[in-house]
Amino acid sequence: NAGVTQTPKFRVLKTGQSMTLLCAQDMNHEYMYWYRQDPGMGLRLIHYSVGEGTTAKGEVPDGYNVSRLKKQNFLLGLESAAPSQTSVYFCASKVRGDGSYNEQFFGPGTRLTVL
């Protein structure tokens, strides 16, 4: 199993440009998450999905959109990038919500710079 993979690994955008980050997992997990990590801060949740076709807002959703058309993929979109969105983006997944199968598995991250 590849686990959780993220594409691309690095990206530089100019202010106002758009892009989509792709997260893929091959563990048949129901739940998927997008976080951002800024220097000196912990990870903050942007959006999440509890199953195919569903999405919900997290702690810092403004400026981002997401889609979960297939169970294994979770896309994060930036329609009009801003310098404040310069960050490292992490995707995570887990089997389901309750019970002992509650461990989140993380991808390697995407480092995004907005000039």
Next chain:
Amino acid sequence: KQEVTQIPAALSVPEGENLVLNCSFTDSAIYNLQWFRQDPGKGLTSLLLIQSSQREQTSGRLNASLDKSSGRSTLYIAASQPGDSATYLCAVSRQRYAGNMLTFGGGTRLMVKP
């Protein structure tokens, strides 16, 4: 709003020393607590997960404890090695919250000197 704090922010110890990393949270209504390791430029690796009904979990040289009532968790690393150098993050999951999203602390950056 749940807040998670990790103290110290950075720690440097000589190889072989036993050490304790601290994590505190403001809302005791958690579902579980997870400790992660993050190497520079890398993603997060899960180390230990403690359910709210548990007091501790062990994996090799690592032992994590949880005192939900006082809002505290500790990660004990025995006989530290240079390979343990990394940032350690703790995160709590809200009780029965849809999506069970994690709230993270800021991390403790650990350096183990040979």
